[in-house]
Amino acid sequence: METSLARGLMSNEEWAFFERFILAARAPNGRKPADHRLVLDGIFWIARTGAPWRNLPEEFGKWSSVYRQFQRWTLVGLWGELMDALNQSAAVPDALQMIDSTVIRAHHQAAGAKRGTPRQGFGRSRGGFTTKVHLLVNAHGLPMRAEITPGQTSDHLGFDLLMADNLPRPSVLLADRGYDADSIRTKMEARNVLPVIPTRKSRKTRIAVDRSLYRLRNLLERCFNKLKNARRVATRYDKTAESFLGFIDITSIRHLST
Structure with a gap:
């Protein structure tokens, strides 16, 4: 002990x-x-x-x-308040932000909460019984906001959940080709944000991407890796969406404060 x-x-x-x-x-x-x-x-x-x-x-x-x-x-809502306060106190430039998602395998004991599994952020994907974590990070690869949805949810929905009006608006947003959608690009352009997103193979009109800038997205992958060092995040044991999201925020808080 x-x-x-x-x-x-x-x-x-x-x-x-x-x-x-x-x-x-x-x-x-x-x-x-x-x-x-x-x-x-x-x-x-x-x-x-x-x-x-x-x-x-x-x-x-x-x-x-x-x-x-x-x-x-x-x-x-204590964890969200701490997240916002730590991000504000860090004085990190908001010009560059990154967004992505990862699928978390849910333990079978996590099922059974009231209101049904979809409302608690459970779904079915290639990983089986899963929850998808959507994450927004800053230019230093530190978490700014996290949201969860059922595992099979499109990244487009996660984008709308994360890019809230009360967060600092970036000048550049990095994302993988899963976010290559006209609706997302239109929303970013309306906010005067430059989307650095590789185009899907099915897109007829190719859009150039600054590859040197896009390489910075590895900071987001490192952030996911650090968050998953917390075992309560790497595997979902919590029945309710509030509790699991709480542990994601708690792990982010420790990452931001150390």
Whole structure:
């Protein structure tokens, strides 16, 4: 247990940043946890190891208490607020952004949530029972926003989910040929954004692509690789879309804050 506690805990600088958001998210009439920092470290431990909640080491507190706190913070949108704040504080130029998706295999125990599997972001693709994660990253390859859809969903829908009006508008957007659609190019041109997207083989009119600029998209692939080092992201164990997306955001937060 000493090894698991010593590895991956928050630094004092990280906690100083997180604390003000966590205190603001606490219900005014709710009972104050014994240690917010320990609870958050416990959530980070679950995300990194992929362990079931019941296997949470006792040093982090009672597993059911940590789980309930995770649910509260997820439902009030704490993780999204932290993502936005970290992106704003990083002062990374917004001129270049990248978008892509990856398919995550869902564990069979993740099925069975209320409202049906499609509403919870489950579907069927070549990988079987899957969820698709759509990700937008900045010029440094750091996550800006994530959304999930059923595994068979087109990247076009993920594009509409990610490119929200409240995010910084890029000057250049990099994407693979899965996003080569007239509707996407029209939307980007309307926003004065240059789409750097290779054309599909079926497109009659070829569109030139700056290959030296397009090579930067490997930063996005590296970002996916780092996020999947968290086992709770690499495999979906969560029944609800909110919980799984919460773990994606939590892993992104650690990536942004370290």
